[in-house]
Amino acid sequence: MDVKSAFLNGLLEEEVYVDQPPGFEQKTLGDKVYKLKKALYGLKQAPRAWYDTLSQFLTENGFTKGKVDRTLFRIQDGTTNDYVIVCLYVDDMLIMGSSHDLIMKTKNMLKKNFDMKDMGLSDVILGIKISRTSDGIVLSQSHYVEIILRRFNAFDSAPAKTPVDLSLYLAKNRSEPVSQLEYARVIGSLMYLTNCTRPDIAYSMSKLSRFTSNPSTDHWKAVTRVLRYLKYTMNYGILYTRYPTVLEGYCDANWISDTKDSKSTSGFVFTIGGGAVSWKSSKQTCIARSTMESEFIALDRWRRSRMA
Secondary structure, three states: OOOOOOOHOOOOOOOEEOOOOOOHHHHOOOOOOOOOOEEOOOOOOOOHHHHHHHHHHHHHOEEEEEOOOOOOEEEEOOOOOOOEEEEEOOOOOOOOOOOHHHHHHHHHHHHOOHHHHHHHHOOOOOOOEEEEOOOOOOOOOOOHHHHHHHHOOOOOOOOOOOOOOOOOHHHHOOOOOOOHHHHHHHHHHHHHHHHHOHHHHHHHHHHHHHHHHOOOOOHHHHHHHHHHHHHOOOOEEEEEEEOOOOOOEEEEEEOEEEOOEOOOEEEEEEEOOOEEEEEEEEEEOOOOOOOHHHHHHHHHHHHHHOOO
C-alpha cells in the first residue's frame, strides 16, 4: 500500500507559522501569517508527525508496536489466532498475515482513514525483489547487483568464485589516497546489498570499509574481487521456508589474523525458516589472548544481538 501525500496527514504538536503562500494572499489580513494544524512537506517535523499519527491510529485499533523495530505493527485475532503484520517505511506499507480476510479488513480500515493506493501483491520493496516458488519465498537483489556492476564498470569483468583473495594483504595506506570518493561510493553501495540480502560478503565489507578514508591500489583490488564475485553470484538470494520455525543462531571467530593488529574478528548469523534474518562480521573491540577468549567474545556479541 502506498500512502498519497503521507506527510500532510501528520498532526503538529508544536506551534508552526508560515507566510501566506504567493498567489493566495488575502489583502485584508495584511502581514498576518497562518498557524499550521497539520504538517507540510519540507518541515523537519513532518516525518515524525506522520509516524506519530499513523502509530496512534494503529494502536487505537488493536495493533501492538514492535519492541525493537518501532515501524512494525502486529494484531492477532484472539478467536482464530490469525495475525496481520504491518511494516511501515515512510509512505510505503508492506502488509502480511495468516488470513486473507484479516488482511483485507486491515486494508479497508486504513483506506477509510487515509488516502491510499493498493499496489497489489508485493513484488519489489526497498530494492529487494520478492519471488514466490514452490519451496518458499526468495529475497534477492539481482537487479541491484547489475546496477552496481554497470555503475562501477565491472559488468564485463571476469567472474570470481570467492569474494576474498587470501594472498592479498590489506593494511593502512601511508601514501596518497587512490580515488577516495569513488571508493566510498562503491563501499556504500555494497553495504546496502550486504545488509539486505547478501550475508556472504559481510566479512569482505567489514574489512574493506575500514579503509574508506584512504584507500590504496591493494584496497581497490580487493573491492574489484568482491564485484567479480557478485558477477558470479548475481542471482543469489535468501530462501525462506516454513521450517524450522525456531530461531537458530551461529557464531564464530578467528584469532589475530593480522600481525600488526592484535584484535580478532567475530561473526554471527541468525536463521529462521531456513533463511538468514540477521548477520554481522566485525572486528572485536578488545584483545583476546587465546582462541578460546576470542570465541567467548564472539559468543557474548551473539548473545547481545539475540537479546536485542
